[in-house]
Amino acid sequence: MAPVPNSPVKVGHIDDVQELRKTKPRTVPQRFVRDVTERPTLPTTPLPPPDTHMPIIDFSKLTKGNKDEIFNLATACEEWGFFQVINHEIDLNLLERIENLSREFFMLPLEEKQKYPMAPGTVQGYGQAFVFSEDQKLDWCNMFALGLEPQYVRNPNLWPTRPERFSETVEEYSREIRKLCYNLLKDIALGLDLKGDVFEKMFGVSVQAIRMNYYPPCSRPDLVLGLSPHSDGSALTVLQQAKGGPVGLQIFKNNTWLPIQPIPNALVINIGDTIEVRPLLHFFFSFPFMFSLQDLLSYTVGSSSSSFKVSFFFFHSFVIPFLAVLYARFDLFCMMQVLTNGKYRSVEHRAVAHEEKDRLSIVTFFAPSYEVELGPMPEFVDEKHPCMYRRYNHGEYSKHYVTNKLQGKKTLDFAKIQTKNTN
């Protein structure tokens, strides 16, 4: 999670939707009622035909290096930005435990949950994230979120003591999900014809956070949204949908909101904004370049005085300007040529509420270290595909993401290079 913003944010009164449901089951306050254009299309019966089903990736085949499955993964990332992973090797008992404990947490009395408040404008603790103004519409959802890795993103005051074993289970679960993310990133890299460890090396100590979303039933699910449309600011997101829940996740595909039928015990993975943008190798290319420049300089300075003068003069008059021009040209080359950005897209998604059933989802966000510089990788840059994103620091993007309301894919405008062809 990004650093907590320190400006006081006025968000007005936020009803706790669980309490609302308990005390006034038929009331939907105006702040939850969406404008007509934003109201959801609810899942139809029968469900959409199979060709609109999210791809299923068999993780056990990936671990065996099955090339067809790596190809299927690459296709899923490119055509859907979402897939469901089966045989993910995470103990099903652990999935069940985290599910039960999350539910138990949400079922605690409000006063207990409010010991871990999500301060307005922040994203950790219990409450509603992404609310920044008094007139902003609210989601039909209660959230509980924790920063996990690296240690400095943690706020120990927000780790609950009840239910028992909650925190230990979150730790255990997160370790397993972290492994899964690294493995998937490796196969995603292979599917892109990159070295398997490229993302792991590039990401540094990856940032990881968990959010539990609880959507109580709503008497008018046609008027509200469980979670506003957004793409995730992560590299990868892992979504566990609790057993027995209704269909709630919808993804925006072919200009319609497609409901996603959960597969029991599978995990839904989606590509986040980072992978859409892709980390920047270009930045790293510049390092050996700088070092050789420095080496060259110290070597010259260390030589005898007459040759020092000649070399120094030569170096400053010709070599540095030449290298600088070369470097600038390379930059220009990257920026100006038509590149293949956005090959894998972070797809917009949202959650809808249900009239009778509640729903619980447990979401892990996995992202590069805040220090990492991001931007299109040169591998995807060619004449046919213009560079669509500028270079930026991932910490800055994260901060931008968590200090704005969820707004579809608009958050990514932060990094977009605005051209005539950019939509």
Ligand SMILES: O=C(O)CCC(=O)C(=O)O
């Ligand atoms: O609950 C869901 O199905 C979606 C959750 C989600 O997209 C999120 O928390 O970012």
Ligand SMILES: [Fe+2]
């Ligand atoms: Fe999401």
